[in-house]
Amino acid sequence: MLPYPEIRPYLIKLGPVQIRWYGLMYLIGFVSSYYLVKYQLKRRSIVIKSEDLENLYLFTVSGLIVGARLGYALFYNFGYYLSNPLEAFAVWHGGMSFHGGLIGAITGGFIFCRRKNIDFLMLCDMVSVTVPIGLGLGRIGNFINAELFGRVTDVPWAMVFPGGGHLPRHPSQLYEFFLEGVVLFGIMWFIKDTLSTRRGALTSLFVILYGVFRITVEFFREPDPQLGMLAGILTMGQLLSSVMILVGAAGLTISLKAHARA
Template identity: 55%
Template sequence: MLSYPQLDPIIFSVGPLSVRWYGLMYVIGFVAAYLLVAYQAKRFGWHKLTNHLDNLNLSLIIGVIIGGRLGYVCFYNPTYYLQNPLDMFAIWHGGMSFHGGCTGALTAGVIYCSRNGLQFWKAADLYVVTVPIGLFFGRLGNFINGELYGRATTVGWGMIFPGGGPLPRHPSQLYEAFLEGIVLFAILWSIKGKPWTKHPKTLWPHGSLLALFLICYSVFRFIVEYFREPDPQLGLLLAGFSMGQVLSCFMSAIGIGIWYWRSIVSTGSKLP
């Protein structure tokens, strides 16, 4: 059994205001995504996106926050929030859903791109390859907070988490940081801009990387959910699946649909 590092979730405080590791992880993820998208847009000569980068990023951040919160409220604890509706706005108490945040970001992206004459599928591919960086740091933030820990285990690397009872548990946050962060980033970044056929000038159709992200994330999340403690207010659902697994099945189906559609509609479009 490994010792859980006793890390203070608060980095420092100034009066009533506190700077937390979890919030810092979000900031690092957003900044890294901004820099890498700007790098890609400049490399491919997509100057129009560069001119909209600040406003588009702001729209996506708002979409992530609103979607993530609504996803948690609707999927993970609707009964509580129906009884305490004002708590829906208390995001500082925690409670964000990745699937909801992803939906919110995609919705915000579609709206912004359509209103400003940007190609959504092309923009989505540039952004989505950077998302695993935010997932990596976000899961590290979960680990530092001692939240979203795994199920009880006898493996040698199990940890006793604060609030997780006396039994050692899987550090499932680190599993997710590795799969959804490091592995997924390596997959997406290694194939972006690469030919998807033997013809060297035939690149992946726009939207393909978004589809691949949705599919791979869903597979990794589905696997890790077998090691992650189910939300206590929900437990396991039909057929013994967790809510995260159910939502991942829907996300994977959407990814497969996008992959199929973009492969037919766009047969190897090139970045300008």
């Protein structure tokens, strides 16, 4: 068993004001994504004004936050938020859903691109290549916060997490960091040029691979206590990720067929 490296959840604390690792991780992820998308645009000689790209991220991030919160309320704790609807706006109480956030981010990006007459699928493909950076760093933030830990186990690298009882558990946040962050980014970045002319293909591939990796890690991650296992076999994360894979496979098929006809 490995000792859990207790790290303060904040980098700087000035009275009631804190700069927390979790938020900093996502900020680094968004900034990295922005500059890597600019790099891809320049490399492909595609001109989009910096102001438009910045506003695209504003719409996308706003949609992500709203979608993540509503997704959590709908998918993970519907009964509670139905009885306490105002709590859905209390984001400081925690509770965000990646799947809801993805829907919100795509919706926000689509609305902006439509208003500006920008090729949505082209930009979506470029952004999707960079998303694993934020995902991976976000999982490091979860690890520092000692949240979303894994199931009880006796593997040599198990850890006892604060708030997770006295039994050792899988450090599933690190599994997600590796698969959803390092591995997924490596695959997407490596294949981006091959699929760059197939609009929507990279986005679809991202959706498929994330779904596969998320389903895999969910076998080691502690199920949400208010839901447990659905029908005794699947977690909510696995169910939603299965839908993601189907949607991604359909999108990839459509994209490849459209390219073949062109």
